[in-house]
Amino acid sequence: MKTAKLTGIRRFEIREVPDPKIVRDDDVLVRVATVGVCGSDVHYFTDGRIGAQVVEFPFTVGHEAAGTVERVGRAVRRVKPGDRVAIDPTDFCGECDQCRAGRPNTCRRLKFLGCPGQLKGALSELLVLPEHCCFPIAPSMTFEQATLSEPLGIAVYSVERTFPGPGATVGILGQGPVGLSVFHVLRASGVGNVYATDKIPERLAIAGELKPAWSGRPDSPDAVGEILSREPLGLDVVYECSGDPAAWLQGARLCRPGGRLVIVGIPEVDEIALPVHELRRNEVTLYNIRRQAGCTQKALDLIDSKKVNVDSLVTHRFPLERTQEAFALAAGYKNGVVKAMIEVAP
Ligand SMILES: [Zn+2]
Ligand SMILES: [Zn+2]
Numbered sequence: 001m002k003t004a005k006l007t008g009i010r011r012f013e014i015r016e017v018p019d020p021k022i023v024r025d026d027d028v029l030v031r032v033a034t035v036g037v038c039g040s041d042v043h044y045f046t047d048g049r050i051g052a053q054v055v056e057f058p059f060t061v062g063h064e065a066a067g068t069v070e071r072v073g074r075a076v077r078r079v080k081p082g083d084r085v086a087i088d089p090t091d092f093c094g095e096c097d098q099c100r101a102g103r104p105n106t107c108r109r110l111k112f113l114g115c116p117g118q119l120k121g122a123l124s125e126l127l128v129l130p131e132h133c134c135f136p137i138a139p140s141m142t143f144e145q146a147t148l149s150e151p152l153g154i155a156v157y158s159v160e161r162t163f164p165g166p167g168a169t170v171g172i173l174g175q176g177p178v179g180l181s182v183f184h185v186l187r188a189s190g191v192g193n194v195y196a197t198d199k200i201p202e203r204l205a206i207a208g209e210l211k212p213a214w215s216g217r218p219d220s221p222d223a224v225g226e227i228l229s230r231e232p233l234g235l236d237v238v239y240e241c242s243g244d245p246a247a248w249l250q251g252a253r254l255c256r257p258g259g260r261l262v263i264v265g266i267p268e269v270d271e272i273a274l275p276v277h278e279l280r281r282n283e284v285t286l287y288n289i290r291r292q293a294g295c296t297q298k299a300l301d302l303i304d305s306k307k308v309n310v311d312s313l314v315t316h317r318f319p320l321e322r323t324q325e326a327f328a329l330a331a332g333y334k335n336g337v338v339k340a341m342i343e344v345a346p
Contacts, residue, residue, distance in 0.1 A: 001016070001017060001018075001019050001020075001124060001125040001126045002014055002015070002016060002017075002124070002125050002320060003015055003017050003060050003123060003124035003125070004060065004062075004123040004124070004320055004323040004342075005057075005058040005059065005060055006044060006045060006055060006057060006058060006059050006060070006061055007057050007058045008057055009045075009046065009047070009048050010045060010046060010327075010328070010331070011324070012045075012323045012324040012327065013058070014320065014321055014323070015058075017124075019126050020124075020126055020127065020128040021128065022071060022072070022073050022128060023128070024073055024130065025073040025074045025075035025076070026073055026075050026076055026130050026131045026132075027072070027073040027076070027128050027129070027130060027131075028069055028071075028072050028073070028076055028079055028085075028128065028129055028130070028131050028133075028134050029069070029070045029071040029072070029126060029127070029128050030065075030067040030068065030069055030070065030085060030087065030126070030127045030128075030129065030134065031067050031068045031069075031070045031125065031126060031345060032065055032066075032067040032122055032124060032125060032126065032127050032344045032345065033065075033066055033067045033068065033084075033143035033343070033344060033345050034065065034066055034067075034143040034144055034146075034147045034341055034342065034343055034344065035062045035064060035065045035122045035123050035147065035341070035342040035344060036062075036064030036065070036147045036148065036150065036151070036177075036339055036340075036341055036342075037062075037064075037326050037327060037330045037339070037340040037341070037342065038062075038063065038064055038150075038151070038177070039176060039177070039178070039243070039265075039266060039330075040063075040266055041061045041062060041063070041114065041121075041327070042327060042330050042331050043266065043268065044059075044061050044116070045061070045327045045331055046331050047268065049116075050266060051270060053115060053116050053117070054116055055116045056116065056117075059116060059120070059121075060114065060120045060121040060122075060123050060124060061114040061121040061123060062113070062114045062121035062122035062123035062124075062342075063087075063089035063112065063113040063114040063115070063121060063122060063150065064087075064089070064122070064147050064148070064150040064151065065087045065089075065113070065122035065127065065147055065150075066084070066085065066086045066087060066137070066143040066144075066146035066147045066149075067084070067085060067087070067127070067143070067344075067345075068082065068083070068084050068085070069081050069082060069083045069084075069085055069134065070126070072131070073131075075131075076131045077131070078131045078132070078134060078136070079131060079134045079136055083134075083136050084136070084137050084139075084141075084143070084146070085134040085135055085136055085137060085146070086134075086135045086137050086146035086147070086149045086150075086296065086300055087113070087122065087127075087129065087133055087134060087135070087150075088132075088133045088134075088135060088150070088153070088296040089112055089113035089114065089119075089122075089133065089150065090104060090105060090107075090110065090112055090113075090133070090291065090293075091110070091111040091112070091113075091119065091129070091130055091132075091133060092104035092105075092107035092109070092110055092111075093107055093108070093109040093110075096108040096109060102293065102294070103293060104293050104294070105157075105290050105291045105292060105293040106290055112291075113127075113129070113133075123320065123323060123342060123344070124344070125320075125344060125345065135149070135296050135297060135300060137300060137304075138304050140304070141300070141303065141304060144311075144314055144341055145303050145310065145311070146300070147341065148177075148181075148303070148310045148313060148314070148339070149296055149299040149300045149303065150296075150299075151177045151178050151181045151313075151339075152181045152184070152185070152299035152302065152303065152308065152310055153292045153295040153296045153298070153299040154178055154181065154264065154289065154291055154292045154295070155178060155181035155182040155184065155185045155264075155299075156185050156292065156295040156298045156299050156302070157289065157291075157292035157293060157294075157295040158182055158185075158239060158262055158264050158287075158289045158292075159182065159185045159186055159189055160295070161262075161287060161289070162237055162239075162260050162262045162287050163186065163189055163191070163237060164236055164237065164260075165190075166189070166190030166191070166192075167190065167191075167192040168191060168192055168236040168237060169192050169193045169194075169195075169231055169235045169236050169237075170186055170191055170192070170193070170194050170195070170235060170236065170237050170238070170239065171194075171195045171196075171197075171227065171235045171237070171238040171239065171251065171254045172186075172194060172195070172196045172197075172207075172212075172238075172239045172241060173197050173218060173238065173239065173240050173241060173242050173244075173247040173250060173251055173265075174197070174198060174240070174241035174242025174243070174244070174247065174265055175196055175197075175198040175200075175203035175204060175206065175207040175215075175241075175338075176198075176203065176241060176242070176265075176338065177313050177338055177339045178241045178264055178265065179196075179198070179207075179239070179241030179242070179264075179265075180203075180206060180207060180210075180313055180338065181310065181313070182239050182241060182264065183196065183207060183210045183212075184210065184302075184308045184309075184310060185302070185308065187210055187308075188302060188307045188308050193213035193230075193231065194210070194211075194212045194213060195212060195213060195214050195215070195227045195230075195231070195235065195254075196210075196212040196214075196215040197215065197216060197217065197218040197223050197242075197247075197250075198215075198217070198218070198242070199217055199218065199219065200333060200336065201336075202315075202336030202338075203336070203338060204216070204217075206312055206313075206338060209312065213230065214226060214227060214230060218242075218244075218246065218247060218250060219246070223250065224250050224253050224254060227254055228253075228254070233256050234254060234255055234256030234257070234259055234282075235254045235255060235256060235259060236256060236259055236260070237255075237259060237260045237261075237262060238250075238251040238254050238255055238259070238260070238261050238262065239262045239264055240261065240262065240263050240264060240265055241264045241265045242265045243265035243266050243267045243268065244265070244267070245267060245269055245272045245273075247265070248261075248263070248267075248272050248274060249274070249275060252274060252275050252278055252279050252284060253275070253278065255282060255284045256282070257281075257282040257283060257284075258282070258283050258284075259282065259284050259285075260284070260285045260287060261279075261284050261285070261286050261287070262287040262289060263286065263287065263288050263289060264289045312338075313338050313339045314338070314339045314341050315335075315336060315337050315338045315339060315340070316329060316335070316337055316339075316340040316341070317340075317341045317342075317343055318340065318341070318342055318343065319342070319343055319344075320342055320343070320344045323342055326340040326342055327340075
């Protein structure tokens with residue numbers, strides 16, 4: 001089969017490798033249709049690492065995927081050959097303290113698709129995964145929509161954990177695929193006024209379709225002042241979805257006393273200084289979001305029921321052979337890219 005391998009910093013090569021085989025009784029062999037390019041994949045492309053997770057080249061990245069089941073192990077009940085599936089990239093053990101506490105996203109033996117040292121990624125024609133990672137999708141759902149259930153699942157999880165309820169005022173810093181997904185889920189959850197920032201005009205335009213109370217650049221002239229002039233009491237929740245350290249500071253200043261600052265974006269840096277006295281005096285609660293737990297089916301249901309329409313997130317499409325181009329585009333934030341989709345076998 002063909003696979004796109006990251007062979008160095010900012011370098012992909014398309015290689016022919018042996019087809020993966022079903023090994024365990026609960027394994028499923030999936031013919032991959034689409035793979036979304038995620039900000040985390042882009043970090044591996046540009047820096048070769050995220051924090052302590054370092055790529056050993058060559059390596060196959062990619063964890064947002066959908067496809068068709070080709071073959072299944074003997075014990076598989078959940079799916080059968082021919083089923084179209086969305087893929088949840090988290091393989092957890094189900095036995096450790098974290099799994100038993102309902103936190104498979106922080107499983108002690110967690111293996112994540114396309115994560116260095118864990119599992120090979122999805123940018124290949126074929127993929128073998130345990131059955132619990134495969135979610136059958138409705139005939140009306142496209143592979144692209146199924147692929148978007150991964151970032152949407154993170155948004156569902158973020159909102160589920162932190163959104164106080166209908167009418168709450170919210171800031172969303174960063175209108176990339178995850179920020180926009182959070183916006184979509186909040187809209188479906190009855191959010192009140194939403195304040196949205198991003199540096200890229202095309203992203204603000206897409207956020208505009210979701211009717212923010214105000215949207216603009218984070219850095220000019222004074223986004224925090226603009227927002228607080230409209231919400232003098234501060235915001236109930238701020239979702240930091242940009243990974244920009246400056247946005248953490250803005251988020252801390254935007255929260256009302258007793259508010260929540262939710263960190264969803266992945267920073268490129270290893271440390272960020274925070275205004276501790278503002279956070280402390282205002283009793284702002286800091287939430288960290290680690291991917292998601294148990295939200296893949298919920299995300300698929302939101303798409304399927306048309307409560308959320310994520311189609312506008314996909315701005316660019318590339319065949320597997322042009323993976324390099326897709327990543328260069330996403331890394332450079334060029335041409336208004338939000339989600340670049342690799343069509344492995346559309
Ligand atoms: Zn992702
Ligand atoms: Zn576990």
